[in-house]
Amino acid sequence: MARVTFREDRCKGCGLCIHVCPKKIIRENRDRINAKGYFPAEVVEMDKCIGCAFCATICPDCVIKVEK
């Protein structure tokens, strides 16, 4: 199983990772606001992640790390 981690305080909530994920398992976490004042992205169903790293590749701020 792949593991996806976010450097949450660098996220600007642009949503690119949410749109690009083929499994649709990334969402905006509306329960938290990060240091920049945005709702940070998070993976909600890690067990469904296929480790494609599309999310990490598209993120303009290098927030996401994918490990297999």
Ligand code: SF4
């Ligand atoms: S690695 Fe692929 S499947 Fe996993 S969260 Fe990122 S875009 Fe989605």
Ligand code: SF4
């Ligand atoms: S692409 Fe990067 S900056 Fe944009 S919402 Fe996803 S993690 Fe945050």
